[in-house]
Amino acid sequence: MPPPPPRLVPHGFNHLSCLPSTTVKPLLPYFAATGKRLLLASAMSSSSSSPATTHSNPRGDNKAPDQENLGQVLKYHDQTKHSFTNYARGPRGLDWANQPNPFRRYLSAPLLPLLHYPTDNQNPAASISFSAPLYHSLFTSLPPPKPVSKASISQFFYDSLALSAWKSTGFSTWSLRVNPSSGNLHPTEAYIISPPVESLSDAPFVAHYAPKEHSLELRATIPPDFFPNFFPKNCFLIGISSIFWREAWKYGERAFRYCNHDVGHAIAAVSMAAAGLGWDVKLLDGLGFKELERLMGLHTYQGFQVPDKPVKGKMPEIEFEHPDCVLVVFPNGASEFDVKYKELGSAIMDFENLEWIGKPNSLSKQHVCWDVIYRTAEAVKKPLTAGDGRLVDQFRSSGVCFEGCYKGLSIREVVRKRRSAVDMDGVTEIERDTFYQILLHCLPSGRGSTEKQRRQLALPFRALSWDAEVHAALFVHRVIGLPKGLYFLVRNEDHLDELKQATRAEFKWEKPEGCPDDLPLYELARGNCQELAKQLSCHQDIASDGCFSLGMVAHFEPTLRAKGVWMYPRLFWETGVLGQVLYLEPHAIGISATGIGCFFDNPVHEILGLRGSNFQSLYHFTVGGPVLDKRIMSLPAYPGPGVDA
Template sequence: MSLSSSSSSISEEELKQQQKSHHLQTLQYHQQTKHHFTKYAKGPGRLDWANQPNPFRRYIDAPLISLQHFPIEEDEQFSGGVPLYSSVFLSLPPPKTISFSSFSQFFYDSLALSAWKTTGFSTWSLRVNPSSGNLHPTEAYIIAPAIGGLSNSGFVAHYAPKEHGLEIRAEIPAGFFDRCFPDDCFFVGFSSIFWREAWKYGERAFRYWFDDLEKLFGFESFPKLPIPSRPVKEFSKLDWKGEPNVLSKEHVVWDVIYKTSEAVKKPLLVGERLIIDPFQCSGVCSDSSYKELTVREVVRKRRSAVDMDGTTVIHRDTFYQILLHCLPSGSRSGEKQGKPFALPFRALSRDSEVHAALFVHRVSGLPKGLYFLVRNENHFDDLRKAMRPEFTWRKPEGCPVDLPLYELAPGDCKELSKRLSCHQDIAGDGCFSLGMISHFEPTLQAKGAWMYPRLFWETGVLGQVLYLEAHAVGISATGIGCFFDDPVHEVLGLKGSDYQSLYHFTVGGPVIDKRIMSLPAYPGPEIDA
């Protein structure tokens, strides 16, 4: 196996200056893209519908291989049945060997279409994986060995969700996988098309791209294998097939996005090893809160709420149960939260840096008010010191011992949460909403600007858990990317940039728009939407 070197001749002083420049660029981007009560971050001003990017990447003239479909209605075909949603947090399902069937299902239950929606005048697709504005910037590529029924040789492919198929970009010479990688494995790589989200959200879109990417990690929380730290030269010799389709007639370039994307690239760290911690089950305080839904039913039927009804109430035990599944370390008797032991946070392979400020609106048995979930308890003393001195930091009544949830201040936060989330009713009309508060500049200082996207990756995984939990207990949820950054910090008493709000979320009873009709995911209409 030949490895190409990405290292270059650079002095220690030049490296320090480069790191400083990247750090400053990242902080500048984050500050520049904040929303304020008096001014929003720069956006397109209006939506140019004639140039909306095609949501489906295709490679023209690349061979397309159709994958197997697995409708939920046919789940009885699986030997041993499909596990209930709540059970996968207690023990991991047994792994499957790689076959045409298991390979197909992997993509069907993570990246495929889940439905089509139509009003009669317009039609659009939904996917298993959520995305800000349903814009889906993320593309998936696969490097795999020969798989019976799929390919007689190893291959590099692009996943086409509309077709639920693989576009074969190149064939890999025989023996390559045997020399380079462990048996019974394949690789999935993600790339993102910035323009798909920048078309709507402008310069702030770079933040949303990270969230969307890590929601996929929430699905694909499987053991990651060691791979070479530098590119394998043989890939440059492959015969590549297919040309990418044109996504829109015109393309607006947001320079700050591309400049910052360079600043946050992770450098090559020689000798770095990826260690997957042992699995730890999550805590249980109200298993009866969950509907009798299989994990596939929850994953494929999850939907993002457009409006909340303002009346649905959940019991505090259900609220506590949802939050127990939001903890990175699971239920470990006597140990602090912080390490990524629980599903799906094991996919992150680093300590938690994200907490949650919760606005509780409609939870029976729990007073309305502002609460805080400490997801890394090593930050507890620092958080308490950084936030308002009048906050009580009381454990709420009936709260499980292993749930680090604290009541900060009682009171009706409905209007406050709406105002903070760009005056959106959905933030106050649910059962609860929250802001995800990251341990920000100290993390960037200690590790590098490359941690900036990884902070958003963690908020994306946390958001994915909330999406699935909401559906599993019979309600709904949606992410909120539009919020006033510094006013959130002011409410909490946070000053400076040690802690920053990165993403908001709301959970509650959805309003169903009866004017919209659902259609099956496959076969879908012959449109790109």
């Protein structure tokens, strides 16, 4: 597929792919706040935060993680920060001749075609039994579960990980997908591990999902007693893996961050599609790296020897898939069941002896190995967690307080018509109630409970297995009825006091006017911060031309120390899940959004007054009115049998 012109490459994240001039505009020295200037430090460079390793473990309830692995993660995170004078290491230009193939195929593996579905509920061709519910209704309650069948499995993939469109301009054509991706590079691959499904497989099986064909590639059949021994009826598993090379081709060392953003986007995309079918989703996070590798058949890849420094050359082994996680999909309302991880892990390790079908296709002729990516991936490999894991939590509604802001679109219309905005118009405004409604759906614990926000029980966060660790610092630009300025959404209220102490003493920490009582949103400072938001997001206008933008701030080093260094990628997964909500909500109300992967890390912390690495900004986002490029033509995702777009 010929590459699109550089200016027209569709963006999942807006990111500078090449190292720009080191001559950059200085950060705004102040912005108006409650009638006075909020002074910022004059020197903002990568040295503005104190060393990450100086903090002690604030919790004494868990063992300290392996110090060498923790040191590698903190080194990677610091090394891949952008600053005003230096960007993280990456290619100086894009090697279009070696752009990775965005489609993994397993050559010689049998292809099992899936069914296609209309996007519009009003289309008379739509099957009544598989019409999609309204998008916003899923946040209140899930519909009755559909039976697991070829039809429902087809719909599940069609609404989560399939192609959503082809785009074309001049001589260039490229595809878009339901799940967003940084730079539209799609490092994420998916697998289904399932009991027998009529018209798909007479035996339990492992298959790779091929989005271009909307088909399953059969990789192996598995023992018939595997699912009955460990899971109730009507359950199946979804495995997610990453090909780091696809992302590193464009973004260099920072690619590991972006791959894990995309894992989070995929988790949320799977959760939303499952919810439309009345299914629930949970991470099987007790499994370790080795178990995930065997479960998806990824142990068959040739070993990869990590060099001591970045190296360029022909390295086909660099195209291996890194197993990230596996999700169990089960009917909403299912009775409680536990997973015996030790026994499950033992059964999975026997998958090594299965007959694995198919050889992965080659993605590029030449490669660049950014060694720090692979050393960090090695450091965060999770071991098997022994013991039982409870999976079924009561569904918690996140509520619809201002239903009038939604356009009455089905879940399929929203997820399949979602696009990443490339530009914002700088004019579109939203009502204050609409802004509050979007944020209500960003809460992990939902509404209607006296509990603090902490546990992840609301859609789609309920797929995750840990308490919320990610917050949002919001730059409000164009929200009618809400003063411009800096705000903060606290997604785990156990962190509130720590956040107040860690941030600037000048901040107000007051609930804004009209804010729902159970929405933990706080006004920090008033003032026009459009230019500030732009400069913090690598001088990109898109951060200032929307209705609001934000930085996702994670409870960082204390989490790695208390829960384990393998939480590092999981923090990015959580930002990706939150990002997916921030993609879908604007499309459901008639505007757009995009993730921003390029931002100046420590200057963001300086604005908030954060020191050290107890809190770190991991992902930026912007929401507003999109500017459509009329030069680009849209084509159907699946033009028809025998037609290759």
